[in-house]
Amino acid sequence: MIGLWAEPGANPACLAGLASRIPADTIADPPANGVYLALTAAGLELRVADMPWQGLRADWLDAGLDRRAREGRRALIARALGLRGKATPRILDATCGLGRDSAHLLRLGCRVTAIERSPVVATLVEDAANRASTAGATWIAGWRGVTVDDAPVRLKDLTASDFDAIYLDPMFGGDRRSALPKRELQMLRQVVGDDPDAGALLKAARATGLRVAMKHHPRSPALARPDHQVRGGRARFDVYLPVSGS
Numbered sequence: 104m105i106g107l108w109a110e111p112g113a114n115p116a117c118l119a120g121l122a123s124r125i126p127a128d129t130i131a132d133p134p135a136n137g138v139y140l141a142l143t144a145a146g147l148e149l150r151v152a153d154m155p156w157q158g159l160r161a162d163w164l165d166a167g168l169d170r171r172a173r174e175g176r177r178a179l180i181a182r183a184l185g186l187r188g189k190a191t192p193r194i195l196d197a198t199c200g201l202g203r204d205s206a207h208l209l210r211l212g213c214r215v216t217a218i219e220r221s222p223v224v225a226t227l228v229e230d231a232a233n234r235a236s237t238a239g240a241t242w243i244a245g246w247r248g249v250t251v252d253d254a255p256v257r258l259k260d261l262t263a264s265d266f267d268a269i270y271l272d273p274m275f276g277g278d279r280r281s282a283l284p285k286r287e288l289q290m291l292r293q294v295v296g297d298d299p300d301a302g303a304l305l306k307a308a309r310a311t312g313l314r315v316a317m318k319h320h321p322r323s324p325a326l327a328r329p330d331h332q333v334r335g336g337r338a339r340f341d342v343y344l345p346v347s348g349s
């Protein structure tokens with residue numbers, strides 16, 4: 104179980120709320136080694152004991168996300184998910200991670216529902232969404248929340264009318280196309296590991312009959328033959344079109 108430490112001055116009610124929602128041990132002092140969660144005045148952070156000054160937060164107010172949004176629906180991810188011509192597309196982000204892609208899609212006017220199997224990572228995402236809401240970000244209105252679960256379990260209950268598209272971005276081993284700096288990616292990997300079951304996830308998503316877009320490194324192999332691909336310098340999106348009649 105991960106340790107949860109509150110910096111002096113952090114809100115005690117917030118700490119109690121977190122401790123009741125996630126499998127974490129409340130600790131009086133930062134641990135000597137390993138990763139832990141730190142509740143600070145600025146938000147919740149994942150930290151590594153030997154470098155506590157380099158915490159990892161889900162930050163949905165980051166200027167980089169604002170810059171990304173300027174590209175609008177010409178962005179690769181928007182093309183892969185088929186957003187053009189839809190006023191408020193409903194997207195299921197089935198591998199939410201720290202939610203940077205979710206936050207991008209929210210800025211593009213999508214309604215985003217997310218799934219994340221790590222309760223620790225999902226809590227960082229909730230913290231980011233709360234901070235965006237408190238800061239008055241209007242795009243947060245499209246956020247439908249994150250559910251902690253293994254995505255295929257949830258995908259089984261979906262029908263093709265529930266969403267416009269499903270977005271998949273699993274953690275591939277040796278991943279080089281993440282937006283996260285190397286050290287932060289390593290920290291995230293310490294909590295979630297790699298996702299060797301990405302093939303089963305893709306299969307479950309396609310079985311819903313919905314459009315599916317899966318993000319890859321530009322040179323990594325496809326997990327199944329896509330209907331088409333949207334290619335960029337840092338990422339490639341494999342697109343599986345809706346299956347009619349399902």
Ligand SMILES: C[S@@+](CC[C@H](N)C(=O)[O-])C[C@H]1O[C@@H](n2cnc3c(N)ncnc32)[C@H](O)[C@@H]1O
Pocket residue numbers: 197198199200201202203204205218219220221224252253254255272273274275295298304
């Ligand atoms: C590479 S990260 C996603 C990054 C995210 N797109 C972003 O922009 O921040 C992959 C995440 O997907 C989650 N994940 C992978 N397979 C999953 C599954 N079957 N169900 C739920 N979550 C899954 C992992 O726990 C990890 O947090």
